[in-house]
Amino acid sequence: xxxxxxxxxxxxxxxHVAVIMDGNGRWAQLRGLPRHEGHRRGLEALRRTxxxxxxxxxxxLTLYSFSTENWRRPxxxxxxxxxxxxxxxxxDLAELSxxxxxxxxxxxxxxxxxxLLRLVEHAEAAxxxxxxxxxxxxxxxxxxxxIVRTARQLAADVAAGRISPASIDESSxxxxxxxxxxxxxxxxxxxxxxxRISNFLLWQAAYAEFVFTPVLWPDxxxxxxxxxxxxxxxxxxxxxxxAESSARNVGVA
Ligand code: IPE
Ligand code: IPE
Ligand code: MG
Numbered sequence: 680x681x682x683x684x685x686x687x688x689x690x691x692x693x694x695h696v697a698v699i700m701d702g703n704g705r706w707a708q709l710r711g712l713p714r715h716e717g718h719r720r721g722l723e724a725l726r727r728t729x730x731x732x733x734x735x736x737x738x739x740l741t742l743y744s745f746s747t748e749n750w751r752r753p754x755x756x757x758x759x760x761x762x763x764x765x766x767x768x769x770x771d772l773a774e775l776s777x778x779x780x781x782x783x784x785x786x787x788x789x790x791x792x793x794x795l796l797r798l799v800e801h802a803e804a805a806x807x808x809x810x811x812x813x814x815x816x817x818x819x820x821x822x823x824x825x826i827v828r829t830a831r832q833l834a835a836d837v838a839a840g841r842i843s844p845a846s847i848d849e850s851s852x853x854x855x856x857x858x859x860x861x862x863x864x865x866x867x868x869x870x871x872x873x874x875r876i877s878n879f880l881l882w883q884a885a886y887a888e889f890v891f892t893p894v895l896w897p898d899x900x901x902x903x904x905x906x907x908x909x910x911x912x913x914x915x916x917x918x919x920x921x922a923e924s925s926a927r928n929v930g931v932a
Pocket of ligand 1: 705744745746749871
């Protein structure tokens with residue numbers, strides 16, 4: 680058994696962990712602080728989590744930072760969240776790259792301000808050769824939007840005669856999603872006690888295990904991450920088949 684592993688737990692660390700980082704506003708409200716203070720502290724939790732995940736051997740970490748629905752928030756909050764992303768890319772890129780982290784950004788790009796778009800493209804290009812953990816930032820990301828963009832591309836290819844409708848299957852469709860060649864997440868964590876998916880990785884998380892924790896995102900630390908991983912190890916994954924104990928008991932003559 681490996682360190683920290685309890686009887687009945689599997690040893691494995693999921694290769695792809697995705698996180699819905701929720702609860703910044705409530706964290707601030709509980710302290711009588713403005714919401715943006717919660718977001719600022721949320722960025723610190725993000726930095727901590729990137730380090731902890733890499734340290735624990737997670738290969739791909741996806742963080743839901745801004746959804747296609749988050750544009751509905753007041754303009755000042757939206758603009759603060761954009762500024763935070765700018766800060767993160769500008770200030771952290773060198774350190775991420777030194778840690779061999781590869782940065783990927785998923786989500787619609789056409790709504791991003793030109794300078795932010797350039798920063799995102801630069802971060803991806805500058806870290807493309809890195810071979811350590813892949814950090815996927817879901818920004819202006821919505822799963823329905825991603826699926827629709829993919830369907831539109833495939834329809835254009837069919838209309839132009841580049842591919843036939845029959846050639847579209849689950850794997851070719853998956854490859855065209857923003858997540859392209861990335862493995863599906865085995866574990867999706869949502870903080871803040873909400874138990875919904877909020878338009879995150881609908882396709883990719885088809886067989887993911889979900890762990891919901893009441894911890895508010897700015898408080899998410901190494902212990903909370905390790906607890907989610909321990910919960911994952913206690914789950915039995917079936918993928919539509921049978922559990923090992925049931926498979927021995929099928930009773931076919
Ligand atoms: C998560 O915290 C950050 C984003 C969605 C950008 P929230 O801002 O949603 O915090 P709550 O849910 O209001 O507490
Ligand atoms: C989901 O959180 C989006 C992100 C964490 C970026 P929200 O706070 O926007 O989700 P809802 O509105 O509670 O579903
Ligand atoms: Mg929220």
